[in-house]
Amino acid sequence: MAIKICHDAINPWQELQDYQNHALNPDVQFGATGIFIGTMRDMNDNAAVQRMTLEHYPGMTENQLAKIINDARERWAFLDALIVHRVGDVIPNDTIVLVAVWATHRGDACDACRFIVEALKSTAPFWKKEVLSTGQTRWVERNTDGYRKS
Amino acid sequence: MAIKICHDAINPWQELQDYQNHALNPDVQFGATGIFIGTMRDMNDNAAVQRMTLEHYPGMTENQLAKIINDARERWAFLDALIVHRVGDVIPNDTIVLVAVWATHRGDACDACRFIVEALKSTAPFWKKEVLSTGQTRWVERNTDGYRKS
């Protein structure tokens, strides 16, 4: 299990490759990997967004993310999990969050990954302040429901 | 949209990076990527597996995978999808299948990815013949239910 808070740009493919090749227990054979990557868009709530700052609560963030992975472990059987989250100044197209779960079965990998993403959004102490294209700043006040369909 | 049948080993991170950087429409801003990777294990149905051969129906495979992506498009709003599937001789730890969906919303990315994985398993014309550690060969006769919990 690993939790990583990044102040610089995240290359999600490099993070995944490095973790799978170097950190995952090589004796443990996984059959399924469920992955979610969240990327910053240049639109939010019908406004053009130029950049944003991700504030967090150092220490509590890591605690809370570890707690989420442990909660997921109580519900699904998986072998390992990785969470990488960006903080600081972020621009559109930057990776904000990466969640990956390695499991024997695909149902466990996908469902645990989804659970971690949703729990992270509702309980991990991160806050977003957007700078709009107009120069105005605003705090993001809510998260959308991740289980909704368009 | 891309469908790729590979006779050689798949590097899933390279495939994802290449597709996202070069094939995805750069004018289309995605916010969420849902990814599934299936990897060959050295155990199946309580038997040690040495290697296996993945047979497929060239032509129909590509047709059927394209049909699955189109079916997913009728149910979820997503921007692009990639399916990479291995055929031929495969050994444990090799990537067998990669499915990735890029969308605006994370619910659509995750659900469409999951749908494509399940539809692929039940309708795409691939067949697995395993060589056990005993030297015996056997055709895999069924797929497990991907929505089950362990």
Next chain:
Amino acid sequence: MSITVRYFASLGERLGRSESTVDFIREMTVNDVWRLDTAEMSMPANILAAVNMEYAHPDDRVHNGDEVAFFPPVTGGQSVGD
């Protein structure tokens, strides 16, 4: 009239061939092709069929030049049975 018949995976192994050609004069269904080419009365319940690379029903009609394929249940993707 002539159609190409293909067999895949364990079915091809059981029948001992992966491809053959069937010539016929009257109208035929997918199931007729099975009977003519395998000498078995009807398609086993677990055998799937495709005409011109699209899934087909045993009762679907075939036409000159069609490619008809028969195969066992598919097992692609990641599989774990344990």
Next chain:
Amino acid sequence: MSITVRYFASLGERLGRSESTVDFIREMTVNDVWRLDTAEMSMPANILAAVNMEYAHPDDRVHNGDEVAFFPPVTGGQSVGD
């Protein structure tokens, strides 16, 4: 007895500070800390609290040396509102 109080994001901006220290002699709850340090009667419904980096309820007791944090609803992960 002394505890550290921290405020995050829009709450820190509204109060004009991100950290302060509260000294007290009697037993206190999380909500008491809020009242004492912000001079507001009680925690707004949408404000979350943590004690020593774990989520806490307004009625939870605080102890000497604790770090108490107050913050608005969290908005991490990928967010799309349109």
